[in-house]
Amino acid sequence: MLKPALLYFALTFAVGFVLGSIRVPLLVPRVGEVAAVLIEAPFILLASFLIARWVIGRFAPDAGAARRLLIGVLAFAMLLSTEVLMSWLRGIAPREFVASLFKTAGAIGLACQVLFAIMPLCIGRRALARA
16 A cells, blocks of 8 residues: 555645645735635645546555555655655744644645545545546
């Protein structure tokens, strides 16, 4: 389950990195942080769904619900670990990072990350048939 989780994390993180590179310098100054995160959220969730569908279909097509959830939870742990590390490298203490999750924009981002974690579980046989 580690390989599909790593791939799911890496591909979705790459998409999020690109979207964040657009959101932060272009959207945040124009519409504010909360609106920018709300604009970005549907795109990252769509990408997460498409990537989860591809990863599950390619690397775990026979995985039951528990295994698909494990893939999502492992990917979620990788995502949060990477975000804490990247924040630390930018001079943001882990405590500050956690505190940011309780502000509106951070809470929206965390909600999207929780949806990212359960997305592989939501991939059913119909979605796999279309992949």
